[in-house]
Amino acid sequence: QGTRVGFYSRTCPRAESIVQSTVKSHFSSNRAIAPGLLRMHFHDCFVQGCDGSILIDGANTEKTAGPNLLLRGYEVIDDAKQQLEEACPGVVSCADILALAARDSVVQAGGPSWAVPTGRKDGRVSLASETSNLPGFSDSVDVQKQKFAAKGLNAQDLVTLVGGHTIGTTACQFFRYRLYNFTSTGGADPSINTAFVSTLQSLCPANGDGSTRVGLDNGSENRFDNSFFSNLRNGRGILESDQKLWTDDSTKTFVQRYLGVRGLLGLTFSVEFGRSMVKMSNVEVKTGSNGEIRRVCSAVN
Numbered sequence: 226q227g228t229r230v231g232f233y234s235r236t237c238p239r240a241e242s243i244v245q246s247t248v249k250s251h252f253s254s255n256r257a258i259a260p261g262l263l264r265m266h267f268h269d270c271f272v273q274g275c276d277g278s279i280l281i282d283g284a285n286t287e288k289t290a291g292p293n294l295l296l297r298g299y300e301v302i303d304d305a306k307q308q309l310e311e312a313c314p315g316v317v318s319c320a321d322i323l324a325l326a327a328r329d330s331v332v333q334a335g336g337p338s339w340a341v342p343t344g345r346k347d348g349r350v351s352l353a354s355e356t357s358n359l360p361g362f363s364d365s366v367d368v369q370k371q372k373f374a375a376k377g378l379n380a381q382d383l384v385t386l387v388g389g390h391t392i393g394t395t396a397c398q399f400f401r402y403r404l405y406n407f408t409s410t411g412g413a414d415p416s417i418n419t420a421f422v423s424t425l426q427s428l429c430p431a432n433g434d435g436s437t438r439v440g441l442d443n444g445s446e447n448r449f450d451n452s453f454f455s456n457l458r459n460g461r462g463i464l465e466s467d468q469k470l471w472t473d474d475s476t477k478t479f480v481q482r483y484l485g486v487r488g489l490l491g492l493t494f495s496v497e498f499g500r501s502m503v504k505m506s507n508v509e510v511k512t513g514s515n516g517e518i519r520r521v522c523s524a525v526n
């Protein structure tokens with residue numbers, strides 16, 4: 226695959242600690258950057274591989290495409306890059322900074338740590354038109370599985386990585402349709418817990434502001450824990466795509482295994498999350514002469 230843990234240990238020994246301290250200091254003033262950076266790394270890896278293509282500014286780049294409009298945390302990557310260019314000019318790729326920052330974000334939010342293989346090169350292509358690889362909030366489980374399989378990720382990786390929704394928020398606009406007039410008789414999506422429907426309706430009124438934000442893991446949006454899976458079991462998933470992981474047998478089993486349901490082989494979310502993240506962070510990685518080390522993360526050299 227071409228990446229390895231400790232790629233910068235000789236060429237830039239402080240690389241990982243510089244990224245870590247940068248994430249830490251931004252996180253201390255704004256906790257929303259943790260989910261922001263985790264999601265940004267995912268959106269990077271699914272388009273042109275984990276190559277920093279999401280970071281490039283300009284007309285019709287990935288950033289400008291619908292699914293990426295609400296990404297947050299670009300300033301953290303720029304800040305880390307600036308410090309790294311001072312410490313070891315031309316050595317550390319933006320793609321690696323983002324992969325490391327995603328891990329450090331999870332740690333800041335109280336989640337597990339894992340060793341991140343590094344050595345990615347930065348890509349030179351970033352096209353809004355290529356973002357259709359990204360899964361959508363109303364995708365069926367079959368479509369979600371297909372989009373992950375196209376990146377070499379299986380159903381367990383899907384459930385595990387979507388478990389990243391244990392932190393962060395969503396805008397009302399991405400799930401409000403489930404609350405009003407979802408059924409032919411005018412009701413809410415029947416897969417939502419009935420008591421929870423009114424809670425969500427008060428958070429996202431029918432004619433309210435679609436940009437209002439609601440935690441993806443109700444009651445635990447700032448903590449990287451198992452609670453997201455309990456919420457799915459209880460019909461308290463926010464996105465339609467998330468709740469469907471509980472409706473479909475092929476993914477439900479993994480949710481149940483994370484919940485420690487009796488009779489099933491247990492799985493530990495905090496262990497598996499790191500494993501699946503390493504898999505995802507190696508998707509279509511560019512190494513060697515197949516890319517560059519950008520000087521500035523928002524522009525190709």
Ligand code: HEM
Nearest residue numbers: 260261264267295360361362386387389393394395396466
């Ligand atoms: C089927 C797959 C997925 C779908 C359909 C999906 C969809 C979404 C949507 C619609 C949002 C709300 C965006 C907003 O309003 O700002 C969101 C947020 C988020 N997603 Fe996903 N996602 C998926 C998989 C993942 C994966 C694999 C990860 C990371 C490993 C991830 C991490 C996050 C995080 C952390 C947030 C919160 C962002 C924030 O608070 O700024 N998602 N996702």
Ligand SMILES: [Ca+2]
Nearest residue numbers: 269272274278
């Ligand atoms: Ca990319």
Ligand SMILES: [Ca+2]
Nearest residue numbers: 391442445448
């Ligand atoms: Ca949580």
